[in-house]
Amino acid sequence: MAQLWAVFLAVGSLAIGLLGVLGVWLCYLFQAVALGPPPAPPPETPDTSDDGDGDDKNGLSEAELRRLGGVVQAEPAVDDEEEALCPICLDAMEPGRAVRVLPGCNRAFHQDCVDRWLAISPRCPVCNIWATPQSPQASLTVAKTAPGC
Numbered sequence: 001m002a003q004l005w006a007v008f009l010a011v012g013s014l015a016i017g018l019l020g021v022l023g024v025w026l027c028y029l030f031q032a033v034a035l036g037p038p039p040a041p042p043p044e045t046p047d048t049s050d051d052g053d054g055d056d057k058n059g060l061s062e063a064e065l066r067r068l069g070g071v072v073q074a075e076p077a078v079d080d081e082e083e084a085l086c087p088i089c090l091d092a093m094e095p096g097r098a099v100r101v102l103p104g105c106n107r108a109f110h111q112d113c114v115d116r117w118l119a120i121s122p123r124c125p126v127c128n129i130w131a132t133p134q135s136p137q138a139s140l141t142v143a144k145t146a147p148g149c
Contacts, residue, residue, distance in 0.1 A: 059119040060131070068118070068131060070101040071111055087126050088113040104129045 060068065073096055084093040086109050093099055098111035105127050109117075117125050124131055 058121060059117075060122050064122075065115055065118060068100070068103070070103060072099050072101065073097070084108065086110045086113055088117060102129075102131045104131065 075095060085091065086093060087107065088109055091110070093108065093110070099108050100111040100114050101108050102114070102124050105124050107124060107126055109125075114125070118131060122131055123129065
């Protein structure tokens with residue numbers, strides 16, 4: 001009779017263990033169905049894509065900065081006019097200092113300030129519009145028609 005109780009105890013323990021494993025698996029399955037499929041990964045952007053060439057530079061090159069154009073000399077402010085500030089360094093636009101006006105948004109910056117920014121990111125630091133280089137002919141036209149040239 002003792003052997004019969006030992007068999008019942010072993011089979012009962014095994015059944016309880018299997019029911020526990022089955023319960024955990026059912027909870028996992030229910031949670032997976034309730035949550036749905038995992039979200040899709042975000043699309044690749046120029047900042048997150050890796051083309052494997054090892055060049056992580058996203059900004060404009062020296063040649064692209066030259067083609068960007070829009071470089072003029074700052075003019076003295078009229079007495080009743082508010083003095084313009086560079087949005088990057090917050091210094092005044094002094095007369096005679098090189099100023100770059102970005103195409104697209106027409107915002108003016110000190111040339112040295114914005115060129116350092118554009119070497120890192122090809123977008124305007126204020127409004128995030130692309131600062132795309134102009135064609136060589138358009139750059140020449142801007143230089144001829146810019147005030148103070």
